[in-house]
Amino acid sequence: MEDIRVIAIGGGSGSGKTTIVRKISEIVPDFNFIPQDNYYKSAEYINNSNITAFNFDHPEAFDNDLLYEHLLALKSGKSIEMPQYDFVHHRRKEETVPLEPKHLIIFEGIMVFSDAKIRSLFDLKLFVDTPDDIRFIRRLERDVKERGRTVDSVINQYLEVVRPGHYEFIEPTKLYADLIIPEGGFNDNALRVLIPFMKEISRTEEEKR
Numbered sequence: 313m314e315d316i317r318v319i320a321i322g323g324g325s326g327s328g329k330t331t332i333v334r335k336i337s338e339i340v341p342d343f344n345f346i347p348q349d350n351y352y353k354s355a356e357y358i359n360n361s362n363i364t365a366f367n368f369d370h371p372e373a374f375d376n377d378l379l380y381e382h383l384l385a386l387k388s389g390k391s392i393e394m395p396q397y398d399f400v401h402h403r404r405k406e407e408t409v410p411l412e413p414k415h416l417i418i419f420e421g422i423m424v425f426s427d428a429k430i431r432s433l434f435d436l437k438l439f440v441d442t443p444d445d446i447r448f449i450r451r452l453e454r455d456v457k458e459r460g461r462t463v464d465s466v467i468n469q470y471l472e473v474v475r476p477g478h479y480e481f482i483e484p485t486k487l488y489a490d491l492i493i494p495e496g497g498f499n500d501n502a503l504r505v506l507i508p509f510m511k512e513i514s515r516t517e518e519e520k521r
């Protein structure tokens with residue numbers, strides 16, 4: 313398969329990256345979605361009371377070798393078995409999801425721009441930029457509702473590792489972005505500009521003829 317493009321969407325936790333991808337998927341029919349979160353290394357000994365004993369907000373928290381291998385395979389027209397991640401138990405799930413190659417790959421996560429080798433595979437780089445207070449409120453709500461977390465553990469983790477990690481490893485990668493999107497998935501103007509481009513590159517050979 314020719315012309316396989318990778319669009320990377322980076323930005324802080326709770327900035328709205330996943331929401332952007334959901335909005336894109338309502339209009340762009342067919343693409344491979346790779347959440348960087350699926351490539352977290354397992355840390356099953358972690359729970360609410362020792363949440364900072366593993367730093368999930370460090371570039372080495374991810375299995376970058378497997379990520380590179382998988383992105384390169386998809387970009388070369390090969391299929392992969394994508395891992396799945398369990399946020400409640402902080403570990404990789406047993407099951408994987410088979411992905412067949414498609415013309416468009418969307419790769420999303422907090423540290424998608426940290427690794428130079430992985431970065432070299434990207435055709436378009438977007439950074440979602442949302443103020444810290446808004447990101448924290450969204451994260452607190454989400455982690456308590458969906459990720460089995462207590463309010464105390466979210467606050468503790470945020471102050472000890474998430475916030476420092478954001479300034480050390482995420483914010484500086486904004487300089488790699490081709491486009492910066494303020495306020496994420498509810499920025500209708502940004503989506504209006506981006507979606508036709510994504511629609512075009514996700515078309516199959518047959519549709520292009």
Ligand SMILES: Nc1ncnc2c1ncn2[C@@H]1O[C@H](COP(=O)(O)OP(=O)(O)O)[C@@H](O)[C@H]1O
Nearest residue numbers: 325326327328329330331450454495496497498
């Ligand atoms: N612009 C927005 N306004 C209000 N809530 C939003 C907005 N963007 C995202 N959210 C909500 O904030 C939470 C985190 O957003 P999400 O897209 O998962 O962020 P990320 O993937 O960057 O961590 C979700 O519950 C989502 O519904």
Ligand SMILES: O=c1ccn([C@@H]2O[C@H](COP(=O)(O)O)[C@@H](O)[C@H]2O)c(=O)[nH]1
Nearest residue numbers: 324325326349352368369399402422474
């Ligand atoms: O087991 C885990 C794995 C990750 N985290 C936190 O998740 C965010 C990244 O996910 P977003 O969806 O982009 O918010 C990261 O800041 C980690 O701290 C976790 O708490 N537990």
